[in-house]
Amino acid sequence: xxxxxxxxxxxxxxxxxxxxxxxxxxxxxxxxxxxxxxxxxxxxxxxxxxxxxxxxxxxxxxxxxxxxxxxxxxxxxxxxxxxxxxxxxxxxxxxxxxxxxxxxxxxxxxxxxxxxxxxxxxxxxxxxxxxxxxxxxxxxxxxxxxxxxxxxxxxxxxxxxxxxxxxxxxxxxxxxxxxxxxxxxxxxxxxxxxxxxxxxxxxxxxxxxxxxxxxxxxxxxxxxxxxxxxxxxxxxxxxxxxxxxxxxxxxxxxxxxxxxxxxxxxxxxxxxxxxxxxxxxxxxxxxxxxxxxxxxxxxxxxxxxxxxxxxxxxxxxxxxxxxxxxxxxxxxxxxxxxxxxxxxxxxxxxxxxxxxxxxxxxxxxxxxxxxxxxxxxxxxxxxxxxxxxxxxxxxxxxxxxxxxxxxxxxxxxxxxxxxxxxxxxxxxxxxxxxxxxxxxxxxxxxxxxxxxxxxxx
Amino acid sequence: xxxxxxxxxxxxxxxxxxxxxxxxxxxxxxxxxxxxxxxxxxxxxxxxxxxxxxxxxxxxxxxxxxxxxxxxxxxxxxxxxxxxxxxxxxxxxxxxxxxxxxxxxxxxxxxxxxxxxxxxxxxxxxxxxxxxxxxxxxxxxxxxxxxxxxxxxxxxxxxxxxxxxxxxxxxxxxxxxxxxxxxxxxxxxxxxxxxxxxxxxxxxxxxxxxxxxxxxxxxxxxxxxxxxxxxxxxxxxxxxxxxxxxxxxxxxxxxxxxxxxxxxxxxxxxxxxxxxxxxxxxxxxxxxxxxxxxxxxxxxxxxxxxxxxxxxxxxxxxxxxxxxxxxxxxxxxxxxxxxxxxxxxxxxxxxxxxxxxxxxxxxxxxxxxxxxxxxxxxxxxxxxxxxxxxxxxxxxxxxxxxxxxxxxxxxxxxxxxxxxxxxxxxxxxxxxxxxxxxxxxxxxxxxxxxxxxxx
Numbered sequence: 001x002x003x004x005x006x007x008x009x010x011x012x013x014x015x016x017x018x019x020x021x022x023x024x025x026x027x028x029x030x031x032x033x034x035x036x037x038x039x040x041x042x043x044x045x046x047x048x049x050x051x052x053x054x055x056x057x058x059x060x061x062x063x064x065x066x067x068x069x070x071x072x073x074x075x076x077x078x079x080x081x082x083x084x085x086x087x088x089x090x091x092x093x094x095x096x097x098x099x100x101x102x103x104x105x106x107x108x109x110x111x112x113x114x115x116x117x118x119x120x121x122x123x124x125x126x127x128x129x130x131x132x133x134x135x136x137x138x139x140x141x142x143x144x145x146x147x148x149x150x151x152x153x154x155x156x157x158x159x160x161x162x163x164x165x166x167x168x169x170x171x172x173x174x175x176x177x178x179x180x181x182x183x184x185x186x187x188x189x190x191x192x193x194x195x196x197x198x199x200x201x202x203x204x205x206x207x208x209x210x211x212x213x214x215x216x217x218x219x220x221x222x223x224x225x226x227x228x229x230x231x232x233x234x235x236x237x238x239x240x241x242x243x244x245x246x247x248x249x250x251x252x253x254x255x256x257x258x259x260x261x262x263x264x265x266x267x268x269x270x271x272x273x274x275x276x277x278x279x280x281x282x283x284x285x286x287x288x289x290x291x292x293x294x295x296x297x298x299x300x301x302x303x304x305x306x307x308x309x310x311x312x313x314x315x316x317x318x319x320x321x322x323x324x325x326x327x328x329x330x331x332x333x334x335x336x337x338x339x340x341x342x343x344x345x346x347x348x349x350x351x352x353x354x355x356x357x358x359x360x361x362x363x364x365x366x367x368x369x370x371x372x373x374x375x376x377x378x379x380x381x382x383x384x385x386x387x388x389x390x391x392x393x394x395x396x397x398x399x400x401x402x403x404x405x406x407x408x409x410x411x412x413x414x415x416x417x418x419x420x421x422x423x424x425x426x427x428x429x430x431x432x433x434x435x436x437x438x439x440x441x442x443x444x445x446x447x448x449x450x451x452x453x454x455x456x457x
Numbered sequence: 458x459x460x461x462x463x464x465x466x467x468x469x470x471x472x473x474x475x476x477x478x479x480x481x482x483x484x485x486x487x488x489x490x491x492x493x494x495x496x497x498x499x500x501x502x503x504x505x506x507x508x509x510x511x512x513x514x515x516x517x518x519x520x521x522x523x524x525x526x527x528x529x530x531x532x533x534x535x536x537x538x539x540x541x542x543x544x545x546x547x548x549x550x551x552x553x554x555x556x557x558x559x560x561x562x563x564x565x566x567x568x569x570x571x572x573x574x575x576x577x578x579x580x581x582x583x584x585x586x587x588x589x590x591x592x593x594x595x596x597x598x599x600x601x602x603x604x605x606x607x608x609x610x611x612x613x614x615x616x617x618x619x620x621x622x623x624x625x626x627x628x629x630x631x632x633x634x635x636x637x638x639x640x641x642x643x644x645x646x647x648x649x650x651x652x653x654x655x656x657x658x659x660x661x662x663x664x665x666x667x668x669x670x671x672x673x674x675x676x677x678x679x680x681x682x683x684x685x686x687x688x689x690x691x692x693x694x695x696x697x698x699x700x701x702x703x704x705x706x707x708x709x710x711x712x713x714x715x716x717x718x719x720x721x722x723x724x725x726x727x728x729x730x731x732x733x734x735x736x737x738x739x740x741x742x743x744x745x746x747x748x749x750x751x752x753x754x755x756x757x758x759x760x761x762x763x764x765x766x767x768x769x770x771x772x773x774x775x776x777x778x779x780x781x782x783x784x785x786x787x788x789x790x791x792x793x794x795x796x797x798x799x800x801x802x803x804x805x806x807x808x809x810x811x812x813x814x815x816x817x818x819x820x821x822x823x824x825x826x827x828x829x830x831x832x833x834x835x836x837x838x839x840x841x842x843x844x845x846x847x848x849x850x851x852x853x854x855x856x857x858x859x860x861x862x863x864x865x866x867x868x869x870x871x872x873x874x875x876x877x878x879x880x881x882x883x884x885x886x887x888x889x890x891x892x893x894x895x896x897x898x899x900x901x902x903x904x905x906x907x908x909x910x911x912x
Contacts, residue, residue, distance in 0.1 A: 248770045256774055258707040261766040314685050322706035329596035
């Protein structure tokens with residue numbers, strides 16, 4: 001088994017794994033510990049993300065009071081940073097359900113340590129993404145127009161528009177992801193309830209829904225969890241496919257592409273897995289979760305990124321080949337312009353970030369090096385934002401009529417909102433890590449030897 | 458050895474003297490003869506003539522390339538993911554891969570003799586002569602005139618297929634070598650002579666086992682990229698260029714993913730039919746077929762997803778240069794029934810049936826669904842090819858049934874004959890593979906009440 005040991009070297013089930021948890025009690029203590037008292041580092045992190053959020057809020061306030069003119073969007077580029085960032089955050093929201101549901105269905109062991117934080121990331125990322133259609137509206141107080149509701153004039157939204165499909169796809173995805181997330185949390189919240197006192201105990205008690213870990217409850221829990229996993233898995237594919245159709249349904253050159261659905265889904269998983277690495281690496285060191293979240297998990301996430309990076313590279317290549325092979329002058333013009341025109345810097349930076357930089361992870365040494373993992377994951381996050389920038393901006397800036405061509409650059413308001421969205425996301429995530437178990441206690445225990453008499457439980 | 462599996466030595470000892478069962482051999486030879494007869498009828502006597510006959514040959518060739526290369530990828534995925542559930546099926550899948558040289562010859566024959574079915578060929582059989590490939594505007598690249606030339610097309614496709622098949626052979630050698638060395642050491646002079654292609658220059662078996670595992674894992678990324686890229690270009694050239702002005706940039710991905718799915722269906726058929734003959738009983742459990750069924754279900758859903766993913770943007774945008782490809786297949790009466798049948802056999806029926814855990818766990822019901830997928834994919838590939846090689850108002854049903862069906866049966870017969878003979882003469886499971894057994898850390902011993910003791 002020598003070759004296997006080398007691969008499974010970081011698996012917590014490995015008797016030789018460093019800091020391997022030995023008892024259920026130790027698992028409880030280790031994972032509850034971060035909730036006891038905020039450390040200076042946690043407070044500093046909170047101060048930074050709240051500061052970013054406040055800046056974003058101020059930028060939005062400027063837009064509400066001054067009008068959409070403070071944003072850089074103008075004819076012909078009417079979809080700017082807001083839509084780019086919307087697609088980016090929707091993409092980030094993919095990895096959680098992928099790791100949680102799909103890896104659960106394929107019996108993958110390494111999901112255990114990271115799935116809870118990934119699910120939280122999904123829910124918060126989708127909450128962040130949902131801000132952007134509202135921001136992009138301008139008159140955000142009329143956002144309820146997105147939804148079908150009875151009204152006197154019998155006016156309905158345009159159900160034939162892919163943008164409307166998006167509303168329903170994302171709402172469904174958000175609802176199912178949130179319920180799936182909460183169902184998984186229930187047994188762990190019960191552990192928190194049992195370890196807390198006073199009002200906090202009552203709050204956790206209410207949230208634990210009467211969980212006592214009886215056989216009957218576990219039976220229902222496992223059935224529900226399996227059902228939600230199977231239900232959520234197709235949604236991972238569907239939601240970003242529908243987002244991709246926001247573009248692919250238009251006859252716009254550079255957008256009308258049949259490969260968009262799987263290409264967008266792969267890109268979403270790619271960016272989501274990179275974001276999990278970016279978030280969990282500092283958290284692991286901040287909260288001392290090494291026995292539960294360690295290089296074994298990060299290496300597997302890096303492998304997921306390698307796979308999806310390969311799919312993206314394939315898709316980029318196919319787009320160019322077919323644009324050339326089709327002899328469609330409009331398609332070829334836009335793809336040529338992306339690589340050589342005013343936004344070529346963004347295109348080539350995207351290629352570097354998404355296709356070239358991840359290649360270092362083909363070396364095991366590099367994908368098990370914390371610095372390499374952290375830096376390349378950050379590069380991927382930048383690259384995936386740029387990918388959406390390339391798609392959204394270039395095709396609208398150079399559309400069919402050369403008389404209307406114009407360039408777009410974001411204003412400080414749009415950049416402020418972009419940074420504010422990261423602050424909004426980070427605030428939710430840090431609060432979650434301080435309030436709920438960000439590592440799944442019950443599933444970690446399945447990897448620890450069961451308690452036996454005299455084992456010191 | 459494992460508590461759950463029989464001794465691997467019984468698998469090795471079963472090899473000498475094992476032959477393809479007479480009934481299977483006779484049936485597959487009869488299928489080959491029928492295929493040749495159908496092809497000759499198509500070529501010389503049918504209403505469709507050479508374009509339909511060579512179209513049927515192209516369908517069969519693409520079909521068998523898909524199964525064979527998909528089998529290699531099944532093995533590659535098992536290596537890359539350290540998957541254990543499918544290890545007992547790995548050798549059967551690899552035997553599919555050993556058919557690739559025959560598939561290359563079938564492709565060669567088509568490219569030499571059947572190239573005129575392409576409407577861009579200067580001497581095409583298409584009604585109305587060759588399609589003009591010149592760009593419609595000065596701003597468009599003159600790509601088609603450059604890409605779609607007879608010599609370039611033949612050389613490119615033989616080279617692409619040769620490269621992919623060559624890489625597959627290198628991978629298969631890394632997998633087969635330690636097994637065959639181990640088996641040869643046990644069988645001595647009873648070992649088949651062709652094993653020496655794989656075992657020559659061998660040394661210590663345990664060192665070869667480690668080296669084989671390392672080589673297989675090292676080749677996983679290369680095999681994945683080569684399969685996706687080279688199969689895509691084969692699909693663009695061999696299938697999509699039949700309609701030279703129609704493009705879909707998901708077409709390549711659609712073909713290579715559905716080829717893998719088709720290979721899973723054939724794996725289910727071979728594992729079911731050959732369970733006792735190949736000594737797989739005791740290795741292939743209901744859990745194995747359940748997981749294989751889940752993969753087939755995933756493949757079915759992915760086929761539906763990628764098919765709809767191409768259909769919807771084309772339908773919605775409604776541009777004539779894109780919709781004509783669909784209109785011909787979905788609305789013309791001579792093809793409409795086939796596209797509707799494909800939708801049922803490739804998605805609606807298998808999706809519904811494979812949702813059942815029972816169907817996935819029982820071998821024969823799963824084989825039934827697999828057979829339906831196998832026929833469905835044949836019809837789907839036919840639907841891609843035949844509307845481009847037959848231009849009449851009403852497609853003669855006999856031409857389809859006799860020529861297309863007959864040639865396909867012949868190709869399947871050839872595949873069964875060749876792969877059956879290969880499987881008969883080697884251990885049907887990867888006997889030296891360390892992943893054949895359950896991982897020791899995956900074996901849980903639960904104390905009574907351990908679940909309730911979670912917290």
